[in-house]
Amino acid sequence: MNRIGNQTIKFNNPPTILETASIVGPKEANGPLSKYFDKCLEDEFWGENSWEKAESKMIKEASNLAISKSNLPISDINFCLAGDLLNQCISSNFGLREINIPFFGIFGACSTFAESLCLGSILVESNAANNVLCSVSSHFCSAEKQFRFPLELGNQRPQSAQWTVTGSGCAIISKTGQGPYITHITPGKIIDMGIKDSNNMGAAMAPAALDTLITHFKDTGRNPSYYDGIFTGDLGYVGKEILTELALSKGYNIKSNYNDCGVLIFDKDAQDTHSGGSGCACAATVFSGYIFNQLKEKKYKKILLIATGALTNSTTAQQGESIPGIAHAVSIEI
């Protein structure tokens, strides 16, 4: 493992993504990617009496599912890296309190999944671990409750608003395996272009995605056409268009092979999700379900996952602070 360029890490013995698992809520189950998810829930409570409990259950069950799919005994998983959107990452803490694996709670807002893949692959490559579990979750109802208004409040959402994905996505990174391999990671910087509108997260995060994207290309000497697919986490329709245009203005044409997980997961018109999906589970479930499947079937051979996060909370938003963005890139090849 060595650093190349300004902020990219190249793995000499690239860690394998051994297995993934995804659980999603009913709205995601009705979306275009339905068939790629391991489990689709019929309602948002999943037999629990609060949304927070339901979210904990999702991350717990998705983690267990990933482990059982990998055929590894739990004792072979050396570390768990997990995070979510609720205060103090409480869904992960509660959901994984019985899993009995050394645990790091991490927070990168909606970029947490890519953050966990970055840190997990460093742990594996450095010989600190043989297998690492990366898990994240988000829940539309618990996120709305924490960040916005009660669900039953009769208000209107602006067109640029996004819909938090209900679900959990997990991946197991392993020292040995047949790929797909994590070959490079480009951890991003916090970029704040002063956007204050919490109903326009895509615009707030797009500059961070742009910075990480361009840095990744400069550090690795690659260009957009190197990848079969470039996927951002949850820029949504608004952020996707901004990133595409800004990248082009900087000399990188990503039009033909770029898409956004928030755009892919919902049918914008039929599901009334405005600018698309968001939340930790957006990038995580789309990767664990759809993209990982396409890599396994060799429909994609080289992809770049750039999960994006809006580093805000409801207090700073009310205090009129802007929304800093972050984006971490993970290059995955078979």
Place this chain on the structure above:
Amino acid sequence: MNSTPLDTKQDYQNYVNSKSPNSPILKNCFNAFWVGGLICTTGQLISSYCQYKGLDQNMSNTIVSIILIFITAFLTSINVFNKIGKFAGAGSLIPITGFANSIVSPSMEYKSEGYVMGVGGKMFTVAGPVLVFGISTSILVGILYFIFNI
């Protein structure tokens, strides 16, 4: 297209504004107009019926409020009012229905935190500012009314 929208925060804000889709204002206004009108007409019908039955103006108005608040609370509880609100916007928000919805919805949302600190403590999180500034304004107007009528 602005060639350097990332130069300053203001440039980026302007660029984002040009890229963000606007709400369908005409459609929203139209829906707000007719739904709001329908709610108010319903209120007027109830009021007129009460007066026809021999109640005075004040009592009739109180009954209108009670009935509209009950209907809203009921529709909120069965997850219907948020759909009306999404469709009608200010049309259902401005009449007393919006106020009732803003109290019932957090009560439902925070029931999982218990009846005292959950339902009781959070009931006015949305409606609180309306009450504070509504009551403050009425006091202010009352004082002005008092001064100019001496």
